Amino acid sequence: MITGPLSAYDAQHVKLEVAGSVATLTLNRPERKNPLTFDSYAELTAIFRAAVHDDQVRAFVVTGAGGNFCSGGDVHEIIGPLLERDTRGLMAFTAMTGDLVKAMRACPQPILAAVDGICAGAGAIIAMASDLRLGTARTKVAFLFNRVGLAGCDMGACAILPRLIGQGRASELLYLGRSLGGEEGLAWGFFNALHAPEAVLEATTEMARGIAEGPAFAHAMTKRMLAMEWAMSIEQAIEAEAVAQALCMTTQDFRRAFDAFVAKQRPVFRGD
Template sequence: MSELLVEDADGVRTLTFNRPESYNAFTTPLKEAFLAALQDAAADASVRALVITGAGRAFCAGQDLKEHIGLLQAGDPAPLNTVEKHYNPIVRELIAMPKPVIAAVNGSAAGAGASIAYAADLRIAGQSAKFLMAFANVGLTADSGASYTLPRLIGYGRAMEMMLLAQPVGAEEALRVGMVNQVVPDSELLSTAHLLAAKLAKGPTTAYAKIKEALAAAADGTLEDALEAERRTQAECGATEDHREAVDAFVNKRAANFSGK
C-alpha cells in the first residue's frame, strides 16, 4: 500500500498521507515520497492547484516516534539529520510552490504535520481538526518551518504559547486566531477544499505565483524590498497572456478564460 496517494482532477492534484493506522505519521519513505511529489507538482504545468490531506481520522501526527526511537537505539544518525534532509526541503518546496496550496485538515495535525499545514497558502479545517505543537513534550524544538510560519499566522505571543505549553487548539479557536481560513463539517471538508482548488486552478495561476513571491518578499524585508518585489512581479504579470485576456474580457463584458500563461 502506498504511503502517499496522488490523484488529479480538473487541474487539481491531491496528495493524501496514507498511513491511517498511524495517524499518518511521517516515516522516512513517506517524507521522501512527499518531497518527490511536491517537486513533481511544482514542475508539472497541468497541475494548477494542490490539495494536501490525510486518510482516516488524522491529517498528520508528525514524526513517527516508533521509527525515530528505533533508529536512536540502533545508533543510526538518520533521526538527527532528517530536518536537513527531509523537513527543510519539504517546507521550501511548499512555500515556493508556484501555484496555490490548500491544506484540508482532518482531525489531528501535530508537530511536523501541523507545520505542513502552516506552510500551505490556505487552510480549511474540519470541525474535528486540532493543531498541536508537541515538540516540547518530547524534548525537542520546532522544525518544519513552524518557527517561521506560525508566528506569521497568529503572532509571536500565541505561537510561543503553543510551543511552550503544547496544548491543542481546536478548529473554532484556530479560526478565531487566524490559524485557518475556514471551518466546515468533517463530511464536507474534502469537497470544500476541492471546490476552492478547482476555482483557483481556473484562475490566473502565474499571477497567483507572483502574489506569493511579493508577499514573501514583504514578510521578510523592508518597504523598499516590498516595493521592488511589487515592481518586478507586476511587470512580469503584465507581460502574460492572462493579463491581456482579463483586460479584453473586462472591456468586452465577458468572463475571462485564463490559461496560466
C-alpha cells in the same frame, strides 16, 4: 527524482490524484492516524519539487484519510531509529524534514490543507506550511515537540507560525505543546474557515478549483512575493511588487482579462 507530469506519477507512500488542474495528496495510513515515514517525507518533497515543472497542476490539496490529518512522525519507523543515529545522522534527518517545507514554499502552486481530527507534530507543520487551511470544529492542531523533549523550532515553526497567529500565541503553542481546537484556530487566524468533517475536503477542493481557474503565473508571483517580502522593508517590497506586476502584465492572461472585460465575458485563464 520525478520526471514527467504528476498525473503520470505512481506514488508509493502517499496517495496522489490529479483531477483537472488540482492535485490531491492524501496521507493514507488511517489505522495509525496517517503518520509520516522516511519514505513519505521524501516522496512528498519530490512531488512538490516536481510541481515546479508541471503546467497542468495549478493547485494542491493536502489531506488525511480516515478522519485525521496526520499524527506526526511515526514513533516506530522514525522516532525509534533516530535514537540509534549519531549527530551526523540526526542532522541528515532534520535537513530532510526541513526540505519538505522548503519544497512546499518553493512550489509555485498554492497549497491548501483540508484538516480534520488529529494534526500533530510534523502534521501540524505541513498544515502550517500550506498557503490556506480549512479545518473542522473537532480538529486538534498540536506542535508537541516539547512533549518529546525537543525544541519548538522545528521545520520553520518559529519563523512561520508567528506570522500566521502572532508571536505570543505561537509562543504559547510551542512552549506548552497544547492542542489548538478548530474554533480557536479560526479565531486566531490559523484556519481560513471551518466546515463539517464530511464537507471539509470538498470545500477545500472547491476553493482549490477556484484558484486553479485563475491566472497561474500571477498566482505563482503572489506566492513568491508573500514569501520574499518577509525579509524586506516596505520600500523594498513596493519596488519588488512593481517589478512582479510589470512581469504579470506581459502575460497572455492579462490580455485575455482585458479582452473578456471589453466583451463583457468571464476570462478563461490559461497560465501563459
